[in-house]
Amino acid sequence: MDVVVLESLDPLIEELRSAGYTVVGPTVQDRAVRMAEISSAADLPAGVGDVQDPGSYRLTSGADGMLFGYAASPDSAKRFTQPPRQTLVRMRDGAFEEVDEGAPRVALLGVRACDLAAIAVQDRVFAGSRHPDPAYRRRREALFLIAVNCAVPGGTCFCVSMGTGPKATAGFDLAVTELDAPHRFLVETGSERGGEIVARVPHRRAASEDVHAADEVSRMAAVRMGRQVDTDGIQHWLPAAHDSPRWTDVASRCLSCTNCTMVCPTCFCSTVEDVTDLTGQVTERSERWDSCFTLDFSEVSGTHARGSGLARYRQWLTHKFATWYDQFGTSGCVGCGRCITWCPTGIDVTEELACIR
Amino acid sequence: MTSTDRNDRPRLAVWKFASCDGCQLTLLDCEDELLPLASTLDIAYFLEASSAVGPGPYDLSLVEGSITTPQDAEHIRHVRRVSRRLVTIGACATAGGIQALRDFADVREFASVVYARPEYIATLERSTPISAHVPVDFELRGCPIDKRQLIEVITAFLAGRRPVVPGHSVCVECKIRGNICVLVAHGTPCLGPVTQAGCGALCPAFNRGCYGCFGPTETPNTPALNTKLRRLGVSDPDLVRVYRTFNATEEPFRQASEEAEGDA
Structure with a gap:
């Protein structure tokens, strides 16, 4: 069971919540798409698009009913892999105290291919060196990643130039491609725990039309990059x-x-x-x-x-x-x-x- | 806490010059920290809190307000003489405050309009920060100052260490707090990129632009920000007003307003 189709994301969100995850996904707050806790698919930004230009971000109305019709949100996964502040050590009356800030079990929904590539970069920095950061490792292990393949890249996107997208190919637990007519979600499994979650929600095996439609979403996204960089040499x-x-x-x-x-x-x-x-x-x-x-x-x-x-x-x-x-x-x-x-x-x-x- | 004799505690004095008392109130507003503070320090001179006055010299003097009269200019020398460490608190003491707007005009003209007998008014031409008169050990920014930063400065003084008061922009605090950038996402004029952090990015947290209460950052690039603000439709007279508030005579803000005034 590698590629399946879900009619709705609600059972998936429900399953993740009952598995003990706080589900964090895109929401509209302060006229921007922000990553925040969600309790159902109704919290997702339906019909919302964005216009991103140098020094400017505006929400617009996107395709009717589509939940992921916008590009990268101002929030990446960094806040979860590397919190803005963390206490490292405390000394009380001359004695060291260990500080464990914990590693919240968070399911991040809506992570893009570029974000997955960024997490891989951070993994090399924090966990891949001779001195791995144990707190980082704990946070990473507690993070369940649900990628969403980009359909509508932003005006400032250039993942194709950097070889990181727009399709998520690795580093996710689940990867979703949102499809329309009819509205449905193609879901690929990238990890054992991802497979276990999907197995517990209503799904059907993906038909070749579903797979082709998803491929077409990523193919179209790739040719709609707002920007490019020549990285040769x-x-x-x-x-x-x-x-x-x-x-x-x-x-x-x-x-x-x-x-x-x-x-x-x-x-x-x-x-x-x-x-x-x-x-x-x-x-x-x-x-x-x-x-x-x-x-x-x-x-x-x-x-x-x-x-x-x-x-x-x-x-x-x-x-x-x-x-x-x-x-x-x-x-x-x-x-x-x-x-x-x-x-x-x-x-x-x-x-x-x-x-x- | 060790059983320190009352007389062994470092002696604190709080002084006021031309100011609104808001920064002194920040000290009284320390709530949870006020009792530990009062047991760690001997609050020897703090007229806003108590009329009981303990004699100097003082280990730490917090000075609020700017110098605006000849008497102030004399008195601050006395304060310096009786203080081992002198820390200015707030925009008035650190930058001249809102009353430094007089620097851009003729104070005698103001006096002649406001007072029936202007000859009774003994005031200086300019409102100047404490550092223009005596050596200052540390300047705490803000209009008003931030409670946490004040506690940090006092605890750093007690521990004999450098206070953790970074000189970077408000943007860092916005991002740490998780605020959306109102400049980019809403087109709201914001001085955050050229303003020193310290307030915890309070205004942007409520979808308002930064008013620059903490004065310029360590490396402000106001010409670049002005280009952006003009693109958002901010007029030159408004640009002048934006920079002429609590820190109007801080050099980078002065230059930014004068540049806009030149174009106006």
Whole structure:
């Protein structure tokens, strides 16, 4: 039982909830598609579409009744794999206390192929090194991933260029393709636990028409990418462009606000903060999201290694697209386009790369 | 808590200059932390809370308000002399406050319009931050200051460590809190990308743009933000107003408003 068809997502959501998962999926909040807890398919954004451009995001009305007719939401899976804040260790009266922030059992519904690729990147960073992060591993194991194959890529999407989408091929428990006329969901199983869940919900075996229709959704999505990047030889030409005049140009538009790195599903940088309480008896060390765009991030012995906006932008783009290969063996970019959409001034990495080249 | 004799506790003083008292109230608003605070520190001088005045010198002075009169300018020297550590609290003490709007106009003209006998008004031409007059050990931003940051500064002082008060933008706090970006998703003008964090991204959490209460970030790029705000339809006179609030004379905000004024 590898590929099946569901008439509705409700039994699946119900089954996941009774299996002890908090189901988190796309919802409409504050005029955006946000990942939040859902209790039924009625919470999903029916008939909602989006328009994403550099520095701009607007919801629109999408295809009638379709639940996934929009591109990447501002929320990636990062919030669940790498929480924005976590306490690492606590010291009370001079003694260390272990802090276990727990690993909530979350079923993430609506993860896109680019997000799966991003999770794979984070897996290499946090769990694939010689010093794996046990808390990360626990959170990952507790995460049940239900991918949704993109039907309507956004104006800032370029997963095809990065080889990460639009069809989810690995790294999911279940992968859903939403089909219309009649409305139904083709579901592929990617893991044993995914198969167990699907086996417990009403389904029928997929017919060849269903499979063809789903293939057509992904094929159409692939030709509707909003953007593209020529990554040929990027590992070499991008670091070599250290003195490109384009860096000055982009730095004049860059706010160093960190939005690109915060929304990036692979940007993993954090800082460590130590705080005491008023009595001085309790000390906590915690980790929180940080960014290579903050000045403190490159502070060494009271001086800043990357004091200018130019140096910070160059560092980020070069690392993301080129030196990431040297460090982790892949690109750091998965082509989700979030950094383009959510940059307040609309800096477009694909345009910058084309100009730098 | 060790059995510290009352007299061994570090002595705290809270001073007020030209200000609205809101930052001092933030200290009184510490609620859960107020009792531990009062047992850790000897609150020796805090007229907003008690008329009982303990003599100096003080280990930690929190200074609210800006310097706007010749007497203020004298008095702050006294405060510095009797304080081992001096921390300014709030936009007035740190940047001159809303009353620094006088810097963009003629204060004598104001006085002549407002007061029947303007010659009785002894006021300075400009409203200046404490650091323009005496050395300051730490400046806590905000209009008003944030309660958690105040506690952090005090606990850091007690532990003899650097306070965790980052200089990055409000955007970091928005993303940590899970706010939607109102600038990108709603087209709402927002100073968050050029404003220092500290408030916990309060206004964007309620779908409002940031008003810049905490002053400029460590590396503000206001020309780039102004390009965006203009694209959203913000007029030059409105841009001037956006930057001329509680931190109007902080250099990056001053430049941003003057640039918009030049175009207006």
